[in-house]
Amino acid sequence: MVTQKKNFAKTKESREQFFWDAVGSRPELREALGQAERIRQFKDEGDYSYAMRHLAADRLVLIGDAARFVDPIFSTGVSIALNSSRFASRDVLAALERGDLSRQAFSAFERTIRLGTKNWYNFISVYYRLNILFTAFVNDPRYRLDVLKLLQGDVYEEQEPPVLARMRSIVSEVEQTPDHIWHELLGELTANAFVDLTQAEAEPVLALV
Ligand SMILES: Cc1cc2nc3c(=O)[nH]c(=O)nc-3n(C[C@H](O)[C@H](O)[C@H](O)COP(=O)(O)OP(=O)(O)OC[C@H]3O[C@@H](n4cnc5c(N)ncnc54)[C@H](O)[C@@H]3O)c2cc1C
Numbered sequence: 001m002v003t004q005k006k007n008f009a010k011t012k013e014s015r016e017q018f019f020w021d022a023v024g025s026r027p028e029l030r031e032a033l034g035q036a037e038r039i040r041q042f043k044d045e046g047d048y049s050y051a052m053r054h055l056a057a058d059r060l061v062l063i064g065d066a067a068r069f070v071d072p073i074f075s076t077g078v079s080i081a082l083n084s085s086r087f088a089s090r091d092v093l094a095a096l097e098r099g100d101l102s103r104q105a106f107s108a109f110e111r112t113i114r115l116g117t118k119n120w121y122n123f124i125s126v127y128y129r130l131n132i133l134f135t136a137f138v139n140d141p142r143y144r145l146d147v148l149k150l151l152q153g154d155v156y157e158e159q160e161p162p163v164l165a166r167m168r169s170i171v172s173e174v175e176q177t178p179d180h181i182w183h184e185l186l187g188e189l190t191a192n193a194f195v196d197l198t199q200a201e202a203e204p205v206l207a208l209v
Pocket residue numbers: 002063064065066072074075076077078079081
């Protein structure tokens with residue numbers, strides 16, 4: 001269930017009631033879900049990015065949402081779905097030609113997706129932490145094209161695109177300088193925003209708020 005925070009706050013006492021009321025607006029869905037077996041408690045989630053620990057196994061490749069989801073602020077969902085298919089297909093074709101469908105055969109795919117989604121995640125974290133930086137960088141001819149490149153999802157080729165490294169270092173500088181003119185504009189996310197989710201255990205999400 002995806003909703004605005006202000007709607008959810010009203011019903012803080014009962015996530016369960018809120019969920020079923022919302023689902024109830026679609027009777028067919030309500031009926032189908034009513035027959036389903038629930039496997040976890042409801043919970044709310046502000047950042048619903050997730051990563052699977054392994055993106056491939058013998059004879060198996062996870063692409064798109066099955067592999068990874070990054071906060072959707074820049075339409076990463078469709079971008080990652082399409083790009084992961086693109087990179088997976090290269091390894092799948094080569095694996096079929098060699099007749100080797102072991103996990104190892106998909107390692108280039110795994111590496112590329114981990115790298116790209118890490119860059120996406122860091123880029124988005126910068127946006128939430130200090131979004132005035134985006135206006136500044138997009139208006140600066142030195143960085144404009146590089147920022148646009150990231151925004152269009154060109155994140156899979158470099159360990160860390162130099163423009164992203166530059167943005168991250170400015171965020172750190174602003175965080176550590178209380179009298180910086182941007183300091184009071186820092187968003188609620190802390191430097192933990194830069195935690196590497198690809199190392200985290202994947203948890204399927206039940207309720208998204
Ligand atoms: C409310 C909402 C808004 C979103 N807005 C955006 C946005 O603005 N921009 C953006 O980039 N992303 C957005 N996303 C995310 C985006 O939709 C997904 O990240 C993207 O669709 C993932 O693509 P996918 O191919 O991995 O999975 P899906 O698009 O979910 O495709 C999986 C397909 O597999 C089918 N399927 C499942 N099980 C089986 C089975 N057993 N047999 C056969 N078929 C099966 C499903 O029916 C589905 O068609 C949004 C998501 C939601 C929920």
